[in-house]
């Protein structure tokens with residue numbers, strides 16, 4: 001009976017590790033480019049201007065096409 005309990009605890013621990021790992025992955029934004037709703041430029045996430053965009057004003061793009069489709073143009077500083 002003790003063995004069953006031990007296996008159960010190990011299972012729960014492993015399960016919680018797997019769950020926390022997958023939630024960490026979800027927390028990482030899946031985007032390549034970032035823009036601001038107050039401008040029509042899009043940036044690389046590493047751009048100094050991208051870092052100045054407030055999260056509430058940020059708009060994320062998976063690729064250049066997605067940004068350009070809604071009228072966004074590449075930033076001249078980071079040249080995405």
Ligand SMILES: [Zn+2]
Pocket residue numbers: 042043044047048049050075076077078079
């Ligand atoms: Zn930029």
